[in-house]
Amino acid sequence: MNDLLNVSASPHVRSKDSTSIIMRDVALALVxxxxxxxxxxxxxxxxIIIVTIATCVLTEYIYQKCMHKKVTTSDFSALVTGLLLALNLPSTVPLWIPIIxxxxxxxxVKQLYGGLGQNFMNPALAARCFLLISFTGRMTTFTYDGVSGATPLALLKSGEETASVTTMFLGNIAGTIGETSVLALLLGAAYLLLRxxxxxRIPFTYIGSFMLFILIFGGEGFDTTFLLTHLFGGGLILGAFFMxxxxVSSPITPMGQIIFGILLGVFTxxxxxxxxxxxxVSYAIIFCNLLVPLIEKVTLPTPFGKERARHE
Incomplete structure (x- = not known):
């Protein structure tokens, strides 16, 4: 009988994917x-991309060396954090901003809370929100083709004429480095889905609930151009698929992920x-990251064979 049974601690089913493989795929998808x-x-x-990635990797290495911890820079998580942060920055910022x-x-956001797996919010987005609050002027100054100008969403909010939907889809507009080309982002998202x-679950409920919110409260009815401008403009696609x-900072339960996506759409x-x-997008994701423990507590399934607590 002992030859037939192998008793060991859980988990009994393990994925072949490691942290480094997953992070490598995310980095490739952002190319x-x-x-x-x-x-x-x-x-x-x-x-800016090179400086931000180098800063993140070097900061992790120095901190872990000083704290006599295992150096984990080879898992690519710091690289992905740096790349995501860089893609959320305008190309006009001075180099000391991505370093900060x-x-x-x-x-x-990451190491002081215990490192990868312990951070309660997305480090790249937390850093972007910190920079937006600290250096609002520099973080909201955009140029395209050498000309300073507002983003399509800013023009839309002020009631001015915005760029065409096709131009926004291709990315020939002002904005942060990585959010403008919806086509490029969808190619990367397709790679992550194939892998x-x-x-x-999260991207579709996020985008779907957001579009429904805009349809109901946007004041333009079913105006296709208005809806697509909100869909293609800003960091919605980047945030929905990559952040x-x-x-670490999203729910693990299927129902929790759906609730998370709906809340993201509503808050955005x-x-x-x-x-x-x-x-x-950035503030919505950060805020909903804080709600993840509550979402998981509510949506955590009851273990098989365990009776639910009765309320008197």
């Missing part, structure tokens, strides 16, 4: 958006339509 950003905004965008942002993302790194799906709609800024 099309990075290339599009460099083509649109020039070599300054490439320099990279240190904040890795040191404050089964992410599922469509809201972060393993509130911030965009009724807030002072034209964008709201």
């Amino acid at each position: 099309p958006a990075s290339i599009a950003g460099i083509v649109n905004f020039g070599l300054k965008a490439l320099l 942002g990279g240190v904040f993302a890795i040191l404050v 089964k790194v992410i599922s469509l 809201a799906t972060d393993y 709609g509130i911030f965009r339509l009724f807030g002072g800024s034209a964008e709201g």
